[in-house]
């Protein structure tokens with residue numbers, strides 16, 4: 001692509017580094033921004049700058065938050081003894097949208113994937129164990145995607161958690177194998193949380 005301006009080229013190059021954005025789409029977005037009032041463009045760039053510089057990860061559950069402890073962990077009405085383990089913040093949002101869950105979360109930050117070089121130590125598993133040791137937890141729900149990586153991670157966590165006095169459940173798999181949690185519709189996901197099963201029974 002031949003650009004008439006270095007500034008235009010730089011902006012298009014930055015946009016086209018985003019997933020799913022080719023150079024043509026990037027150019028369209030940049031030209032669109034160029035046509036907006038200066039205030040709107042400043043708001044847009046401020047949102048991105050603040051996103052990176054001010055966002056926190058909850059010290060308890062590792063979810064993306066505005067404060068050191070997230071709103072969910074801070075909410076008095078939430079059952080702190082019921083922890084739903086998920087891969088990332090998109091899963092927290094998906095489960096919250098179902099309005100079927102009143103516990104708290106633990107965000108792993110990924111799934112075990114030897115192919116991608118992701119091992120248990122790359123995930124927030126130690127802090128999950130600490131939460132179990134330090135709090136009165138009665139149930140852990142392993143709500144991970146029905147993929148090879150999800151199953152590997154569930155099995156690893158089960159081995160780590162089974163000696164604690166805690167019920168370990170998995171979400172009911174109305175979700176087909178290979179199904180990523182965030183793509184499941186809210187009704188199916190909500191139902192699969194409510195009808196969760198003890199992990200031992202799910203592998204029998």
Ligand SMILES: [Zn+2]
Nearest residue numbers: 058061070073
């Ligand atoms: Zn939290």
